[in-house]
Amino acid sequence: MSWTAVAKKDFRDASQSRALWGLVVVFVAVASLLAYAYAEFPTTVAESDEATVGGLVFFMASIVGLFVSLTAIVVCYKSIAGERELGSIKLLLALPHSRRDVFVGKLVGRSAVLVAAVAVGLAVGYGIGFVMIGTVEVAPVVLFLLMTLVFTVAYVGIVVSISATTGSTSRATTLALGFFLLFELLWDAIPILLVYVVNGFSLPETMPDWVYLVTQIPPSSSYVLSLIALMPDIADSIGTSSGAEEVDVFYATPEIGFVILAFWLVVPLALGYYRFDGADL
């Protein structure tokens, strides 16, 4: 159980990052603002007739997606590469920790930091929203928090794994920012670009079915999709759609979100650990 010592040390260390606390302050402010906006003007911001707890829960998912991805990068990009570049990993691995312990400890420690940060923001945002709406529903809140936990750990895993592939922080930064740019900012254009190329450099009348799948690949898309799969009625009530109804193939269901999220949870970790375990430090 030596990863617990690594995780504890890492939590102590990473939770003192100023950049982290800056992001938490921003997240608390934005979450509060969104909660207020939803509770006050549900028709304007979420196309729903009246503010409900379920609607509020869902409405927050979009900002959580952005916050988690950005914060995961800030908190985790140096998690292993930084220790290798500076040489503090020599203190860590001079002790009886296997590289797996270090890897798992980093994942758990940084996940705990991020989960705590997300929890603070959501607690404040929900607090404001619940008070304004006047009721609390347990089921959607619990489902949302569980999904958010999985999503957060998956994102931490992605960035820790990126960090584990290299001993250079500048390279880790490039890779992590590249990941963010590609999957969180530019991805909407990717399926269209693919179709354009595949179709002989012109756009067809109707998009092929596989575009649905490609569109859902980014971690945050698979997170929202998973939420839709868990709470279809609520998603519908605030006008959030997966777009699955319009496509008639077996994989065009919101449930595919679980599969994609599971991919993000497992594959980067496996690759990152494999590279780290074989490396000369």
Place this chain on the structure above:
Amino acid sequence: MPAIELDGLTKRFGDVLAVDGLDLTVEEGEIFGFLGPNGAGKSTTIDILLDFVRPTSGTASVLGYDAQRESLKVRQRIGVLPDAYHVYDRLTGRQHMEFVVESKEVDADVEAIMGRTKILEAADRKAGGYSKGMRQRLVLAMALVGDPELLVLDEPATGLDPNGAREMREIIRVENDRGTTVFFSSHIMEQVEAICDRVAIINKGQLVAVDSIDGLRGATDTTTTLDITVSNAGADDVEMVRALGGVQSATLEGDTLRVTMSGDGSKFDVLNALDDAGVEVGDFSVDEYSLEDLFVQYTTEKQEVLA
């Protein structure tokens, strides 16, 4: 069971052969100096002992355990002061120590150990604000947690002032008296000379000598030059000195008698002989062929001979 055993250890980084077929045995209970110029392969060898780096071929075992396959057992039983490490800036000295205690799952009096390495008064400050010397004391304290059977110290005197380096040697001696084997690397002969039972000199990844300090002196053409101020010495006195054991040459220039001697000669024999012969001995100076010279000889001339 030897504390460290290297057998044909080789490590290649791309085109660079960092360690080239090292065979070395460090016995239990000794203070062993691992000496070589910068870039000779010392740190790479130590990195292999700790499984930071995997050998290209050959094996390394520490305390009877394979350094690669049984690395956790190795690291549970040793204390390490690595080279080019970095402390966790945001954690205090005490938190560093607690981390070691938790990692090794041992009971340790953290404050007592920090007192021994003189870092206790800074225990509750963040290590990011420590000076280089303080960091070295902290990491040495971390290495001492859990009474390790073997201490591996990579350039332990780096960043320490002469006083700190002396205290470092003191701590090494005390640990050795408690039965701990000490393996430490250095590129400075002086530090090794002062406390080591045996020394290995490596250069360009290869072992060039393993011996005790005295053995090293004897094995090379070390000479001591003695300049003695005499007032009434004659040619027969010079002749007499030349005949003494270990004396290679004796020449008289004015009032100065210059005597060169090999490693096994005794300067006191020379002085006594002159005294017995009725020569008035005034001042005298000794220019001993230092181990530093020896080190230079091993790491430059011998290599040229080999090459």
